Amino acid sequence: MTTTNYEFTRGIDYSAIVATSERVAWTVNEIFHDRRFDTTKRIVPDSWVRTRHLAFLNEREQRTLNHLRAFSYVHLFGNYEEFIPIHLTGFARQDWHADRAHLRALLRFGEEEMKHQQLFLRAEAILEESCGHAFGRYFDKDRLTAFTAATLAYAPLPRSLILLALEWGSQRHYVDSVRDHSGDSSDPLYVDILKYHWIEENQHTKTGVLEIAQLAVDLSSDEISEAFDQVQGIAGLVDKTLIGQVHQELATFQTVTGRTLAEAEVTALSEALYQSMRAIWAEVALTHPNFKRVALELSKEGATKLGIA
Ligand SMILES: [Fe+2]
Ligand SMILES: [Fe+2]
Numbered sequence: 444m445t446t447t448n449y450e451f452t453r454g455i456d457y458s459a460i461v462a463t464s465e466r467v468a469w470t471v472n473e474i475f476h477d478r479r480f481d482t483t484k485r486i487v488p489d490s491w492v493r494t495r496h497l498a499f500l501n502e503r504e505q506r507t508l509n510h511l512r513a514f515s516y517v518h519l520f521g522n523y524e525e526f527i528p529i530h531l532t533g534f535a536r537q538d539w540h541a542d543r544a545h546l547r548a549l550l551r552f553g554e555e556e557m558k559h560q561q562l563f564l565r566a567e568a569i570l571e572e573s574c575g576h577a578f579g580r581y582f583d584k585d586r587l588t589a590f591t592a593a594t595l596a597y598a599p600l601p602r603s604l605i606l607l608a609l610e611w612g613s614q615r616h617y618v619d620s621v622r623d624h625s626g627d628s629s630d631p632l633y634v635d636i637l638k639y640h641w642i643e644e645n646q647h648t649k650t651g652v653l654e655i656a657q658l659a660v661d662l663s664s665d666e667i668s669e670a671f672d673q674v675q676g677i678a679g680l681v682d683k684t685l686i687g688q689v690h691q692e693l694a695t696f697q698t699v700t701g702r703t704l705a706e707a708e709v710t711a712l713s714e715a716l717y718q719s720m721r722a723i724w725a726e727v728a729l730t731h732p733n734f735k736r737v738a739l740e741l742s743k744e745g746a747t748k749l750g751i752a
Contacts, residue, residue, distance in 0.1 A: 447656040451737045455649045457544035464551045464646045469639050471562050478632045480573040486513035486630040488619050493719035499708050504700055508716070511692045513633060514570050514578040516616075516723070519688055520640075521563030522582040523609065523681070526591045528553035530602050534654055548650045555643045566636055576699050579691030581684055593680050600658045601673035605681075605728075607651040607737065610644040612728030617641040652737060659741055671738070671745030678725060685720040692716055 480486055485506055489495060492512045494505060531553045538545055571577055582590070594602060617637040620629040628634075659667055693713055697703065704712065728734065729749050738746035746752070 447660050449652075449656045449659070449740055451652050451733075451740055452656045455653060457542065457548045457650070457653070460548045460646050460649050461544050461551060464548070464555070464643070467642050467646075468555075469642070471558065471565055474562065474635055474639055475565055475569065475632075478569075480510075480513070480570060480630050480632055482510060482574050484630065485509040486570075486633050487516065488629055490619060491516070491719060491723050492716075493722070494712065494715045497708075497711055497715060499704075500712075504696075504702065507696060507699055508692070510570070510574055511578065511695055512716075512719070513630075514567065515688045515692060515720070517563040517566040517570070517636070518578070518580055518582065519684060519724070520613075521560045521567070522587050522590065522684075524556045524560055524563075525587055526594045526602070527556040527606065529591075529595060530599070530606070533599055548646075552647050552650050555647070559640060559643070562636060562640065566633075569632075577695075579688075579695040581687035581691050586684075586687075590680060590684060594677055597673050597677055598670065600655065600662070600667070600670040601677060603651055603655045603658065604670065604674050604738070605677045607648060607655065608728035608731065608734045609724075610648045610651065611731035611734050612724065613637070613644045614641050615727045615731060616723065648733070655737065655741070664742060664744075667742040668745040668748075671742065671748040675748060678729075681724065682721070685724060686717065689713055689716045689720055 486509055489509070492505075492509050494500060494508050500508070531549050535546060535549045535553075538549075567578070567580075617634070617640070620634045620637050662670075690713075693709065693716070696712075729751070735746070735751045738749060738751050
């Protein structure tokens with residue numbers, strides 16, 4: 444393996460990543476036991492929903508929207524993670540007789556993401572059970588296959604970059620859920636899901652930056668800058684799923700509350716839901732200080748394309 448001089452890889456090594464990964468590992472059953480969500484309260488922070496300014500919604504409806512967003516988050520995250528094990532396989536094949544710790548870090552990373560998918564699927568099921576109704580899902584098998592294939596069609600560097608942003612985003616999601624004290628705090632079970640997810644994602648960000656540095660070493664500065672255009676391409680794929688899931692939220696909202704909204708109200712609500720969806724996925728991830736640091740060190744020109752300066 445070629446050594447790289449990127450500052451963002453300093454102090455990070457595969458052996459330490461594997462050791463931490465073994466020490467902090469958890470099982471889905473350990474998190475859930477027989478716990479349920481308390482649906483008499485909000486589940487996620489208000490900042491994840493941002494519909495408080497809509498005066499035509501009563502408290503119960505605001506709470507329903509909060510539960511809908513709690514569902515959308517686990518639904519989307521679980522499906523976004525589908526491409527990761529296959530994405531990592533590429534690195535594992537390439538470096539299969541490099542050092543053992545490197546291979547173990549990649550394989551554990553992939554296995555953990557498959558476990559996370561189970562975590563999120565279980566959360567979807569328990570949310571439906573706790574709330575006593577079904578939630579609309581953007582992803583079915585066909586959409587998931589298409590989204591995963593479209594993401595994997597991009598080169599490894601842009602895939603690694605968007606993944607890194609998403610993983611650091613998951614840190615912010617957890618921090619928001621414990622720090623946002625406007626009104627009630629977030630649901631304890633939900634906070635645990637975010638917390639245990641981040642505990643493992645933390646190792647993934649470390650493996651991620653090492654892979655990114657390795658990929659960048661073989662590329663020209665123009666090619667690295669070009670990778671940021673491709674990051675925007677993948678972000679465009681994600682954006683379509685956000686719009687699709689907001690449609691699902693609106694449909695479920697009307698079914699669950701029995702409320703028929705006027706056309707202007709539908710427009711205002713879908714706009715607010717779309718904006719908050721974009722905020723918790725795109726903004727939170729792409730403006731994370733650690734991600735900015737990596738982007739800027741790789742390519743100032745590339746980073747500018749994502750609004751990072
Ligand atoms: Fe994950
Ligand atoms: Fe991850």
